[in-house]
Amino acid sequence: xxxxxxxxxxxxxxxxxxxxxxxxxxxxxxxxxxxxxxxxxxxxxxxxxxxxxxxxxxxxxxxxxxxxxxxxxxxxxxxxxxxxxxxxxxxxxx
Numbered sequence: 001x002x003x004x005x006x007x008x009x010x011x012x013x014x015x016x017x018x019x020x021x022x023x024x025x026x027x028x029x030x031x032x033x034x035x036x037x038x039x040x041x042x043x044x045x046x047x048x049x050x051x052x053x054x055x056x057x058x059x060x061x062x063x064x065x066x067x068x069x070x071x072x073x074x075x076x077x078x079x080x081x082x083x084x085x086x087x088x089x090x091x092x093x094x
Contacts, residue, residue: 025080032072040065 044058051057 025076028076029073032069032076036065036068036072037062 040061041058044061047057047061048054
């Protein structure tokens, strides 16, 4: 009976760890999507008003933000994949 309770507790801890990792990854990916775009919108609009070049700076900033977002997402995804591979190798060893 104690062994069964121990196994159930271990499973609950494992599930909580998986959820925590998933939420952390979601937050990081969301950050890579939202922050560069919002920053580019404000910076581009401010530069357009300051230099009176209506869509030029906004579109340029958005293009740069798009590239940064894609690079960040690829980097984050590759990092997460490597981490998952290491964890699966460690589980196979156990």
